[in-house]
Amino acid sequence: MSADKRQTMIEFRDIQKYYGDYHALRGINGTIRAGEFFSLLGPSGCGKTTLLRTIAGFEGIDSGAVLIDGKDMSSVPANMRPTNMVFQSYAIFPHMSVAENVAFGLRRDPRSKAEKAAAVEEALGMVGLKGYGGRAAHALSGGQRQRVALARALILKPKVLLLDEPLSALDKKMREHMQVELIKLQRQVGITFILVTHDQEEALVMSDRIAVMFEGQIAQLADPETLYRRPNSRKVADFIGTMNFIPCEILSENAGGYEVDIKGLGRVTLSADQVASDENSGTPAVGLRPEALTLLFPGQTSDERKVPGKIDEVIYFGDMTSYDVFIGGTDIEVRLSMRNVPGRPVMDVGTGVELSWSPSALVLFR
Amino acid sequence: MTKAPGLKTYAILYLAFLYGPILVLPLFAFNDKAVVSFPLSGFTTKWFGEMWADPNLWKALKNSLIISLSVATLSTVLGLFAARSSVRYQWPFKAPVMGFIMLPLVLPEMIIAMSLLIVLMALGIPLSIFTVILGHLLICTPFSVALMTSAFQSLDRSLEEAALDLGETPASTFRLIILPLVMPGILSSFLITFTISIDEFIVANFLGSGQPILSVYIFGQFRFPAKVPSMLALGTILVGLSICLLAIAEYFRRRGIARIGGKDSGGFL
């Protein structure tokens, strides 16, 4: 079942799309591989849903092309495309039972009634709704509707499953539960999943690769770790997780790497892979994730580089505590988070502390 | 909800004002005095018998049914087209075109009837049941458009996309998804336009060339004091039928909303 992950399933070729004067998609390029869990991530209005709908065939494009499994889809209407969609509102047909909903796409299928019924039961079993076939669609809960929508799409064994913010209507607990279920389901069926979401955490948890979109363009297309550790622009870094930006001065360049003087932290040499490719980030700064900074508690030592600081704000989360700390001798504040292990105190506001940090965790934005 | 005894009393008085005259219908339809005045003198069903025996009533009823059934069908079809177009598609000059289609709602019926009459006479088209149908079509279409628009608006667009996505063509999507879901709107549009058409007098009177049509027949009969009680009997039956039709229309409208999980947001208008 599992497809060759190096094979290309979807290819975007310079897609341009306008809504009247509004330039919704501005030259989208990229590929989505067969069998991967792919996410389109971005703030609302960035074009991610529009891009998903151009794959499904609900939106035309003004120029460029969408290729699915090597075939240009320009003249293929939505009902003939090898894709199926789970809608944000789930779009469960309210006048049909659960089984009728799931069997809807099989109407033109030549199989016998009994075989179709078995397929419906199998699909319902796959999403954990065995035995729900006879229920009326409008009597289902939000989570159940979503499962029906999944079963209805998957029963057709599409090459690509499109998911338009499928978890946004669920409460936090249900959402986390469904994230895990979706990952398992995707591994089980091996179909390419494309998820649209504005929730960076959700995208990081679920995806093999993510395209981060801003203003109708893909800002970065990479796997979650690269996106998190090596964002290619200040904007991406800011959108994904929390990032401390500390101004710096570029002293010299050497084979793609740089020597910089960071305000409050001192001189550091950064290798070429620590430099964000986007050269238009404004004034130079280095980015440092909160977990790349460690607060040294009384009696603790570290081999990493150290800098004094003063605690300005403490936010207690239970399993961890978040501190805002002024770096010694500057007005620069960094945020860091520490796990609350037994015996470790929660520090007070105003306490003078020592932070340790590692130059290898830095990213340079030019 | 706060208590407002004054307002509630007023509301009940208001309903009494609305219904008082209508209650006169059954009261005097069963009263065995030829003059409509108090005190009541005794129970009778003879007015119903008299009304029933008039052959002109049956001619008028037949004509009215032909007119109203045609008008209800045609205006509902036109309403369906207009509502689908305005809710689902974007096109230039939508607001003025839709406003124009709704215009007969705010024109006095007399103006509609007279201007149609002038054109028909200018073109030399003889007046008939058909010309009444044309006039009623103009009056009823805006009601259909309004009702069908609310039916289409409560339809989630992604349902349609989901059906396309699952392999159906636009035509089969319309048949399998859209039509069943707006069917309650279609039924209530049919019933309401039927009711409007069968009650309508001015167009029926001026464009009907003296053909017996129910409302024209009733209007004529009321001129003769002796006929008033039997007209009250007919009125009693018509009011009963109207209420039945409306209750059915309202039932379908609400079922339509409940079916697609919407929220009830108003009445007929």
Added chain:
Amino acid sequence: MQTKSSEARTGWLLIAPPAVVTFLLLAAPLVTVLVYSVLTGSRGAVSLPVTGENYYNIFRTAGGNILEKLGDGSVWDMLKMRNWAGIADIFSSAPFLLVIGRAIFVAVMVTLVTVLLAYPIAYFVSFHVQSSKKSLWLFLITIPFWTSYIIRVALWRTILGYDGIVDSSLMGLGIMDTQLNVLQYGVTSIIITLSHAYAPFAVLPIFVSLEKVDRSLLEAGQDLGESKWRTFLRVTLPLSMPGVIAAVLIVFIPTAGDYVTPELIGAGKVPMVSNFVETQLLKSRNFAMGSALAATAMIVVALISVAFLLLNRRFIGGRK
């Protein structure tokens, strides 16, 4: 695949049947009326040349044309002398102006009565009825509207007429000893009848706009120390004005053009403009004059409606 132009094409294709039907049945006739109204009329026909005579004739009185009297200053003189009776005489001897004026007067009175009576009931249903019962109330209020208009109007004749229900009850109860016969005061009974007939029309739009009033605004108003009455005047009433405006137009326009009530209730003795249009078109067969009268009525009603809308826009705009 939906591109913009194909979407517009589908939209146009779908709107074409209703738009064409409305165009043929409404726009073409209205244009014909306007054209006829400026042609020369003879019995049963119209012909060139184009003339303003029909509109001029609307100002005709028993003794000359009002426009002439305005021209020679005799009306102005009467105004200066405060000879109101004289002016009233002139207008009441102008048959066309009289019926237009009567139609407007009746429509204004009916609108006033229906809207004033309807507002409290709409307010009651919107603010003091449980939401589960609102539909039922609206249903109860709308039912009378859907029962035959002719029958409802004719009923008022039997109620208000000589020895009718009102008179026979009052006399039977010993409250009155002579026939009141409200019917003989033509305009009064027309106003009563039309107010009853159009009552539900006024309730619905006001109700809809009251439903849209954000309840937390009212709580905010009272939280800030406003009395209930002042909150109503400063928040609820202005916010419900769009509904009141809709109600006014929905009642005013058709009542100004009403034909049935003057026939049935006024027995043809107090005709309104629609009855005169009929007389001109069908009895005198003067198509040009009938068209001019219909067009004038339409224009007057439209002008009053637009003036009312503008007045309200200023009123509401001023309050913001």
